[in-house]
Amino acid sequence: MMKHFLWIEVNEKNANQVLLKLFKARVEVYETKYNHHSLQFKILAQDYSKLKKIIRYKFKKVRHDGIYHWKDVLKKKWLILVGILFYFAWIFFFSNIIVNVQVIHSNKDIRELVIKALSNYGIERLTLKKDFQEIEKIKQHILDDFPDQLEWMSIEVDGMQYVVRIEERIITKPNIKRERCNLVATKSAIVKKISYSVGESKVMVNDFVREGDILVSGELKANEELVKEVCAEGKVMGEVWYKTNVSLPMDYEVSLETGKKRYNISFSKGNVDKYIFRPRLNRYVDEKKLLFSIFGYEIYFVVQKEVRIENKTYTEEEALSKSFSLVDEKIQQKLRENEMVLDKKVLKKNMNNSKMDIEVFVAVLENISKQEEFQEIKEEGI
Numbered sequence: 001m002m003k004h005f006l007w008i009e010v011n012e013k014n015a016n017q018v019l020l021k022l023f024k025a026r027v028e029v030y031e032t033k034y035n036h037h038s039l040q041f042k043i044l045a046q047d048y049s050k051l052k053k054i055i056r057y058k059f060k061k062v063r064h065d066g067i068y069h070w071k072d073v074l075k076k077k078w079l080i081l082v083g084i085l086f087y088f089a090w091i092f093f094f095s096n097i098i099v100n101v102q103v104i105h106s107n108k109d110i111r112e113l114v115i116k117a118l119s120n121y122g123i124e125r126l127t128l129k130k131d132f133q134e135i136e137k138i139k140q141h142i143l144d145d146f147p148d149q150l151e152w153m154s155i156e157v158d159g160m161q162y163v164v165r166i167e168e169r170i171i172t173k174p175n176i177k178r179e180r181c182n183l184v185a186t187k188s189a190i191v192k193k194i195s196y197s198v199g200e201s202k203v204m205v206n207d208f209v210r211e212g213d214i215l216v217s218g219e220l221k222a223n224e225e226l227v228k229e230v231c232a233e234g235k236v237m238g239e240v241w242y243k244t245n246v247s248l249p250m251d252y253e254v255s256l257e258t259g260k261k262r263y264n265i266s267f268s269k270g271n272v273d274k275y276i277f278r279p280r281l282n283r284y285v286d287e288k289k290l291l292f293s294i295f296g297y298e299i300y301f302v303v304q305k306e307v308r309i310e311n312k313t314y315t316e317e318e319a320l321s322k323s324f325s326l327v328d329e330k331i332q333q334k335l336r337e338n339e340m341v342l343d344k345k346v347l348k349k350n351m352n353n354s355k356m357d358i359e360v361f362v363a364v365l366e367n368i369s370k371q372e373e374f375q376e377i378k379e380e381g382i
Contacts, residue, residue: 196234
């Protein structure tokens, strides 16, 4: 076991007399230091109580010796040491922090796609810089995730920012040129908008058409005589009608934040999260911010927000509004560019066992046209 020594000081010019008293008190002295007015000597810490018997002198502890000295320094100077450590940690943090991610590309949609993908892999503002190997892995993951959109990608560290350059993959689809075709209706609808560049319109706005009706003909005529056969090009928008059913429970739960927060650090690998501090809130939600990744682990700063669950019941008006929102979501998933929901009406409504069942009529503006080839008309000779 390591011995615990103390350095003791006594104000006395006659050092020999002090040492004699120590000898008589059975205090073993291991080392001494002299000056004109005092004597310092090293003894075992357990012998310090024996000095009280020598009442002639006032002994004062100067310092501990060896490892106990450094323990004493840490105890007295811990605030300064913490400040120094914090300073170097602060310097390290700000020399490795990313304050901006710049994605360079002319296409806004491609930029937004890449920014979101980078964020999913932990490359975003206010995160620590990643090493070269990790950046290369992330770059390859993103290219693999979007093979039809991205051709090439580079991620460079420029000071406190990432500069991301990308090239969009252009997939050239074979252009099938039809010699003669009509624009025909794909479903029953009321025509709302006609726009075409080639062909001859056979319908007008507000006409009712059925599936298969010719909307824009590829046969160009003058005075009822066929002049030329072409492939009609354009788009016809029509009002289409659907019926859809929605079933909505009237009772539901909501999570409300209480205002209480706890802060934590988590180590994540795969789907497993481990926290440094044991969570002290009964029910909470996590808000996580990726700090850095190391040895396959992702280190997150976590804000745990306490929540309480409240049971609520929709009013009939709220239930209808919620049902309409669900119908919108369902229809919007099928809509293409420039298509939209025009109107919604409830056809049937039924309350059954704390549940609302409704049948909804939906009017949708859709592109109802498609190209359909026709055979060349050959006139028989007389």
